[in-house]
Amino acid sequence: MNPKKSLFENFGKIYQRADKPRPSMYKRDLPWNGPAFSERILSEHLDESHGAASRVTSERGIQLDWLWQKLALFKNAHLFDVTCGPGLYAIKFAKRGCRVIGVDFNAAAIAYAKDLALSERVASKCTFIEQDVRQLNYDGENFDAAILLYGQLDSFARQEAETLLQQIAYALKPGGKLCIEILNQAEVDKTDSTWWFTDDQGLWADDPFLHLGERFWYEDEQMSVERYYIVHLETGEMDEVFMCTQTYSVEDITEMMQAAGFSSVQAYPAWDGLPLYDATEWMVYVAEK
Ligand SMILES: C[S@@+](CC[C@H](N)C(=O)[O-])C[C@H]1O[C@@H](n2cnc3c(N)ncnc32)[C@H](O)[C@@H]1O
Structure with missing residues (x-):
């Protein structure tokens, strides 16, 4: 697909993401075993x-x-x-x-x-x-x-x-x-937060990317969920990654x-x-x- 069109569609998906969905909706961990x-x-x-x-x-x-x-x-x-x-x-x-x-x-x-x-x-x-x-x-x-x-x-x-x-x-x-x-558990950050950064390559991709991150704390479950969007800037493709941490x-x-x-x-x-x-x-x- 045309990279610009792909970027446009993927930013639309980010805009429409679930606000603070239940932890059970997430895949729990980094793709450790992905190739x-x-x-x-x-x-x-x-x-x-x-x-x-x-x-x-x-x-x-x-x-x-x-x-x-x-x-x-x-x-x-x-x-x-x-x-x-x-x-x-x-x-x-x-x-x-x-x-x-x-x-x-x-x-x-x-x-x-x-x-x-x-x-x-x-x-x-x-x-x-x-x-x-x-x-x-x-x-x-x-x-x-x-x-x-x-x-x-x-x-x-x-x-x-x-x-x-x-x-x-x-x-x-x-x-x-x-x-x-x-x-x-007593030392874990119990606040919600967001962040972003760009890089030419690194843990998240072998090509230039934008990393958008969000962190949610779930008081009842005493767990955090981090959601990352990795936007590949040359192709416009995007990965969505979750990391859940139960304390x-x-x-x-x-x-x-x-x-x-x-x-x-x-x-x-x-x-x-x-x-x-x-x-x-x-x-x-x-x-x-
Ligand atoms: C933070 S690293 C720690 C590795 C090692 N214990 C160390 O301290 O050097 C976590 C490790 O858990 C592995 N891992 C995560 N989920 C796993 C699973 N379901 N089955 C087997 N290994 C898993 C990852 O591949 C990774 O190597």
Whole structure:
């Protein structure tokens, strides 16, 4: 289609968008496993100038020491990295002697993790699986520990999160430990906002684009929904992307973890005081089966 006509039509769609539709109407998350997006987000995971997709190496090192201790890891421990991304944690744990299974549905990230395991000479200790973690079906009592880091649990609908926690509990040995990192509900921005920016290329597109963003806070559900329109300026085409973030109080997530099969749950606000640039935004929980 003629780019100008396409732009005109797409701005009309933006004008007619739903004002503040119910969260259940949205697709919930970024297109992590979309072919082009998955390649672009992989670059963000590996970009050491920011920690937006994965934390930078120096911060990961600090977390690894903490996790090693809190999860009582040991040489040959069997570790489950749920939403492992490009395997940046998994491979470091493998280098410390763990046997690791990492699962993620971003094909580009999984391919990267497999290559990294080879180049770091830990391929025999690592298995990376491209799979949607909402369809986990692992044997029971297999892992000594599991990690689910950097807020991914918040992106799932509450019921999906409950099921995922149950699946992880099932996969752990008795006494096995899980560490999850979710947003600190008290620190989350609870206002509505809008923004825009342009770029020649980046996370949202490989071509010049206009990004229009809106954020809604839903007090009853204690969740936010962000809606992005990506307008491709050369073709006039447009993408609509949503990102939902469910937040949990300490009591709420503790109950969910107990209902999933964990006997004890310990909360660590602000990453237990570790020097991470955004530590105060996070709550970390270590639960024991
Ligand atoms: C913020 S990144 C964190 C990656 C990794 N844990 C880290 O900290 O480096 C979230 C990851 O979750 C993955 N992900 C999101 N939804 C998923 C799903 N339903 N199944 C599997 N992986 C998923 C994404 O592909 C992405 O790699």
